[in-house]
Amino acid sequence: MMPGEHRNLIKGLVFISPWIVGFLAFNLYPLIASIWFSLCDYSVLSQPVFLGVQNYVDLWHDPVFWKALRNTVVFALVAIPLSSFLSIGLAVLLNQPIAGQGIYRTIFFLPSLVPAISLAILWQWMLNGPMGLVNNLVRPFLNIINAVCGSHLQAPDWLNDPNFALGGLILTGLWGTGQAVVIYLAGLQEIPLELYEAAELDGTSAWQRFLHVTLPMLSPVIFFNVLMSIIGALQTFAVPYILTGGGDGPGRSLLFLATYIYQNAFDYWNMGYASALALCLFVLIIALSLVSVRYGEKKVHYSGR
Amino acid sequence: MKPTRSSVPWFTRVALILLGVLFLLPFFWMVSTSLKPLNETMKLPPQWLPSSPQWNNYPDAMRAMGPFWLYARNSLLLAFLNVIGTVFSSALVAYGFSRLDWRGRDACFFVLLATMMIPFPVVMVPIYGLFKAVGWIGTFQPLWVPAFLAGAFNVFLLRQFFLSIPRDLSEAARIDGCSEFRIFWQIILPLAKPALLTVALFQFMATWNDFLGPLIFLARENQYTLALGLQALQGTISGTPWHHLMAASTLVLLPVLVLFFLTQRTFIRGIATTGLK
Numbered sequence: 197m198m199p200g201e202h203r204n205l206i207k208g209l210v211f212i213s214p215w216i217v218g219f220l221a222f223n224l225y226p227l228i229a230s231i232w233f234s235l236c237d238y239s240v241l242s243q244p245v246f247l248g249v250q251n252y253v254d255l256w257h258d259p260v261f262w263k264a265l266r267n268t269v270v271f272a273l274v275a276i277p278l279s280s281f282l283s284i285g286l287a288v289l290l291n292q293p294i295a296g297q298g299i300y301r302t303i304f305f306l307p308s309l310v311p312a313i314s315l316a317i318l319w320q321w322m323l324n325g326p327m328g329l330v331n332n333l334v335r336p337f338l339n340i341i342n343a344v345c346g347s348h349l350q351a352p353d354w355l356n357d358p359n360f361a362l363g364g365l366i367l368t369g370l371w372g373t374g375q376a377v378v379i380y381l382a383g384l385q386e387i388p389l390e391l392y393e394a395a396e397l398d399g400t401s402a403w404q405r406f407l408h409v410t411l412p413m414l415s416p417v418i419f420f421n422v423l424m425s426i427i428g429a430l431q432t433f434a435v436p437y438i439l440t441g442g443g444d445g446p447g448r449s450l451l452f453l454a455t456y457i458y459q460n461a462f463d464y465w466n467m468g469y470a471s472a473l474a475l476c477l478f479v480l481i482i483a484l485s486l487v488s489v490r491y492g493e494k495k496v497h498y499s500g501r
Numbered sequence: 502m503k504p505t506r507s508s509v510p511w512f513t514r515v516a517l518i519l520l521g522v523l524f525l526l527p528f529f530w531m532v533s534t535s536l537k538p539l540n541e542t543m544k545l546p547p548q549w550l551p552s553s554p555q556w557n558n559y560p561d562a563m564r565a566m567g568p569f570w571l572y573a574r575n576s577l578l579l580a581f582l583n584v585i586g587t588v589f590s591s592a593l594v595a596y597g598f599s600r601l602d603w604r605g606r607d608a609c610f611f612v613l614l615a616t617m618m619i620p621f622p623v624v625m626v627p628i629y630g631l632f633k634a635v636g637w638i639g640t641f642q643p644l645w646v647p648a649f650l651a652g653a654f655n656v657f658l659l660r661q662f663f664l665s666i667p668r669d670l671s672e673a674a675r676i677d678g679c680s681e682f683r684i685f686w687q688i689i690l691p692l693a694k695p696a697l698l699t700v701a702l703f704q705f706m707a708t709w710n711d712f713l714g715p716l717i718f719l720a721r722e723n724q725y726t727l728a729l730g731l732q733a734l735q736g737t738i739s740g741t742p743w744h745h746l747m748a749a750s751t752l753v754l755l756p757v758l759v760l761f762f763l764t765q766r767t768f769i770r771g772i773a774t775t776g777l778k
Contacts, residue, residue: 211597218650226624311710314750382773431620454622
């Protein structure tokens with residue numbers, strides 16, 4: 197190494213030193229320690245005792261773990277496509293020369309600012325069985341359907357019904373999707389108008405232009421948003437935890453991997469088992485991200501490449 | 502889907518108005534409930550507006566939460582420390598990743614990007630053990646000290662901004678014998694004010710909204726943040742006084758809304774650029 201190069205290296209390392217310390221203490225050490233703890237009986241109060249793979253064997257035979265895993269994956273697989281459709285749809289609507297565009301953008305964005313605690317308590321109230329606003333909006337429609345079809349559909353008691361609790365959480369999430377709308381709208385505004393004009397000259401319909409111009413041009417932004425939502429959805433904790441009053445819902449219908457890690461670590465002080473769960477969550481995140489990166493490589497269109 | 506100016510179809514307008522109303526309804530319902538007397542919150546079918554607004558629901562809800570102002574102070578103090586810590590440290594790190602050339606820089610930056618895939622629930626057990634070992638459980642330190650060690654996302658945002666500043670600026674200063682830290686402090690930082698403000702805003706929101714961190718690291722009630730105080734209110738009361746819960750939820754949301762409306766432009770631009778780079 198040249199002496200100048202050496203000096204540059206030192207300078208660079210000095211500037212990034214806060215991150216190096218943070219990385220070692222809060223990323224690298226915890227990941228390695230998790231692997232060790234997951235092989236131990238560990239309660240924080242005493243020293244970890246080596247167990248081998250016992251925690252993983254227990255995990256395999258633990259129906260609650262499978263429930264948490266299933267809920268987490270189902271939530272991600274349902275909530276992410278729904279919120280993507282909604283936010284792309286809203287952004288496309290907003291991207292038209294309409295009076296009050298800025299006001300609408302603010303309206304759709306505002307819910308994403310609401311702190312988890314306020315959001316969850318508000319939606320606990322919104323989703324209340326008899327008195328909640330959601331059911332009071334749903335009931336007139338159900339009455340019409342019942343009158344027409346002779347059925348007996350009833351508005352659900354969302355958060356107290358194991359079949360509807362996850363749906364209630366997804367509805368809560370859809371309301372808070374505004375951040376993606378802002379990002380998509382910015383993405384749409386980057387698409388050169390000439391592309392649309394050229395497509396229009398070719399006699400394409402609005403829907404064809406959406407499929408063949410908008411979606412490909414927007415695909416890098418969609419890819420980014422989906423990746424971020426995967427990471428976000430898989431670690432969901434605060435909103436379902438508060439929605440259920442600090443629990444996991446009827447029949448554990450709102451138990452997620454993060455919730456189960458929390459319960460094992462801080463309710464049962466079973467840190468070894470919690471670490472095994474944490475590693476499962478980590479592997480799940482890596483796997484789903486890799487899948488979407490793989491898929492993204494094929495489908496995402498980067499202009500200028 | 503970019504029609505010419507004259508041709509926005511009527512159903513687009515109607516759809517936007519309907520969706521706008523739908524998105525505003527929960528806010529309306531929160532405030533409307535917060536101003537009702539208890540018996541009116543229970544009415545079926547629900548009453549849209551309180552027959553006469555009960556403004557004293559707000560002070561009542563604050564009293565029901567216990568030391569409301571102490572919680573507010575704790576939340577503000579943590580938000581303040583986090584903002585200071587992350588703005589300064591993330592800027593320093595972003596500078597090292599954007600305006601200096603050194604061997605291994607891009608590999609390190611890749612590692613930094615990869616850490617964004619490690620969510621807190623994955624690493625919280627060993628981090629808890631770490632703070633336990635140094636005796637920080639039940640103190641504020643776990644909730645603000647890490648902010649001084651730079652946040653990956655903030656570094657990423659600031660780096661984008663620093664890269665857009667012409668290199669010649671630093672070169673000229675270097676030739677004049679300016680130290681690297683002075684270039685950072687006196688030339689680059691003043692130019693980066695909008696980006697720093699964006700990071701500060703994001704961090705304020707993140708700390709104010711944080712729930713899991715305070716939940717596991719704090720022990721005594723007098724250290725609670727507003728989020729924990731509100732959760733305690735939700736848990737302790739039987740018969741659920743929705744008017745108080747809605748009033749308290751509104752109060753916790755209010756500072757965030759005020760801050761947003763004061764800085765709307767910076768805020769929206771900050772969000773918009775995160776997805777485009």
